[in-house]
Amino acid sequence: MGIVERKEREREEMRELILEAARKLFLAQGFDKTSIRNIAEAIEYSPATIYLYYKDKNELLYSLHEAGFQKMMKDFSIVEAIKDPFEKLITLGNQYLKFAIDNPELYDLMFIMDAPMETLSCREEAWDEGARSFEFLKITIAECIEAGHFKNTTDIENASLTIWSFMHGLLSLHLRKRMAFFEDDREMERIQNAFKLFIEMIKCTY
Amino acid sequence: MGIVERKEREREEMRELILEAARKLFLAQGFDKTSIRNIAEAIEYSPATIYLYYKDKNELLYSLHEAGFQKMMKDFSIVEAIKDPFEKLITLGNQYLKFAIDNPELYDLMFIMDAPMETLSCREEAWDEGARSFEFLKITIAECIEAGHFKNTTDIENASLTIWSFMHGLLSLHLRKRMAFFEDDREMERIQNAFKLFIEMIKCTY
DNA sequence: CAAATATAATAAACAGTGTTTAGTGAAAAT
DNA sequence: ATTTTCACTAAACACTGTTTATTATATTTG
Known part of the structure; x- marks a missing residue:
């Protein structure tokens, strides 16, 4: 039956x-x-x-969490066509910026809000979608190192966290309106410029 | 009377x-x-x-905001005794890290929560306490440039935003539990290592 | 097929939230 | 001594997430 x-x-x-x-x-x-x-x-x-x-509102939030990571990973997938590792990393960064700005509520949920992280299921089974995204960054960085960048860096995980931190910091200052005191409306331009400078910093690192 | x-x-x-x-x-x-x-x-x-x-709960939150910045600025003031500009910048970074980790709720309120930023008074009169802190960073960076660091950087505001973004990103990933998937309990060590790597990146920037 | 059981859906309640309104008692001004 | 002003509050309003007891329906059993 x-x-x-x-x-x-x-x-x-x-x-x-x-x-x-x-x-x-x-x-x-x-x-x-x-x-x-x-x-x-x-x-x-x-x-x-x-x-x-x-179970509760958090579980509902959490289910959207997973869908968000899937969408982000889909946005990331276009970088796989790029051969040059460093160009790949730059494009990955741009895609991350674009994802956050195009889906602010989703980005907020995935990386800023603290409600869904208090769910028990979070530490366990899931956020391996999140871990997978981080893995994607790690692989890209490993390729960059192999191609001669980050000359004095051996700790891939540390390099990944450093890059993620910068990207996330820039975006969350923007999303949570902490760049508002600049008073002009060139916030997007400022984000782009900071991103460019950071890329330069990576390039230079011996 | x-x-x-x-x-x-x-x-x-x-x-x-x-x-x-x-x-x-x-x-x-x-x-x-x-x-x-x-x-x-x-x-x-x-x-x-x-x-x-x-007026409402947000105005109450907002009043604490100001007190938070005053406390942070006080923590920052010890760097004024340091002569070497780059050493000054590193210490400033360490003080920022320390402030956030010692006062997580305050840091959250000042830089992450979105509730207080919706208050009207925010864009106007206040957050000049916040702007003053940013100014402090800008001055320190200007001194670093004068001393020969950031050789190819002329935009002080951009350099400041880039550094602030990294620091804030690292801290908010930590405070909002987005580094939890690392599973080990070496989170503090990871934060320290990322900070060190970022300092190296600044040092190298030609 | 009829009676018993399992189950999906809900109305209503619980315990809380931020905020507003109408009213009271005491201090100040007339 | 009377009027006015004003700090204060009880109670209500419109919400919130969540739980419980109940009902109506679908399924299984005798």
């Missing part, structure tokens, strides 16, 4: 329905301003129903 | 009483977990009273 199969399928469809509604609302109006009741209303179910499919 | 003066003084004392209670609670249990009702209870007043002295 295929009843259990059908029920399982229906359950998965319901999970997807909730997640899709959540994503739309979250990306449209932000995470804080989206309530369980909003999501329930959007799918025309009672708020309590959502709790039959997701 | 000194009645208006006394009333003004009493008002200032009340503002201070509220702020002090808020700071204690915020730093002890975090910002999200501290409510207006908690603060009111601590000072033995009704929640509504707080609104007679502060």
Whole structure:
């Protein structure tokens, strides 16, 4: 009898329905301003129903987390066509910048918000999507080292963390409005210039 | 008659009483977990009273903001005794790291949280405390350039933003638990190593 | 097929949140 | 002594995430 199969399928469809509604609302109006009741209303179910499919709001956030990493990895995949390792690294950086600026709410969720990281499942099974992205950076850097860059650096993980830190810092200062005191509206230009300078710094490193 | 003066003084004392209670609670249990009702209870007043002295919770957060910058600037002041500009910059970086790690809730409020930045007063009058800190970094970098570092860099503001971005990125990845997937407990060591590598990168930049 | 059971969905409640409003009692001014 | 001003608060408003007890329906069993 295929009843259990059908029920399982229906359950998965319901999970997807909730997640899709959540994503739309979250990306449209932000995470804080989206309530369980909003999501329930959007799918025309009672708020309590959502709790039959997701443990709590954090688990819902966390599911979007994974989708975000998948999207980012897809954006990254275009660099695989590039042969020159350093050119690859630069393009990877540009793709990271573009991803964050095009999907600010998603980037915020993945790298800035602290709510989803408090979920237990986080340290365990998942964020290996996050770890995989970091691995991608590590591989690219390893290729750069092999091609003669980062001459005095042997610790690939350290180099990766350093580069990630800079990129993330630049973006989160922007996303969390800490560059606002510059008062002009050349914020994008400033981001581009800082990125260029950092690239120069990497180039020079003997 | 000194009645208006006394009333003004009493008002200032009340503002201070509220702020002090808020700071204690915020730093002890975090910002999200501290409510207006908690603060009111601590000072033995009704929640509504707080609104007679502060427009809303954000204005309260924002007042702590300023105190945070003052504390940070005080921590920075020890570098003024250092003569060598580059040594000065390194120490400034170390002080910034130390401030963030010793005062995680304060750092979060000042540089990561988005709530206080939505306050109107923010873009205007204040965050000039923040701008002043950035100015301090700029001056230090200008001295480094004068002493022969950053040979190909003329844009001081860009160099400052680049350095700030790296420092902030490293710290916010740590504070927001995005380095947790490393799984070992050498997070502090990783932060130190990334900092050292970045210093090397600056040194090398022709 | 009818009775018993399992289950999906929900209304309502719980315990909290930031904030506003209407009203009270005491201090200050007339 | 009376009026006015003003600090203060109880209570309410409109929310929030989450849990519980209940109902209606679908499935299984006798």
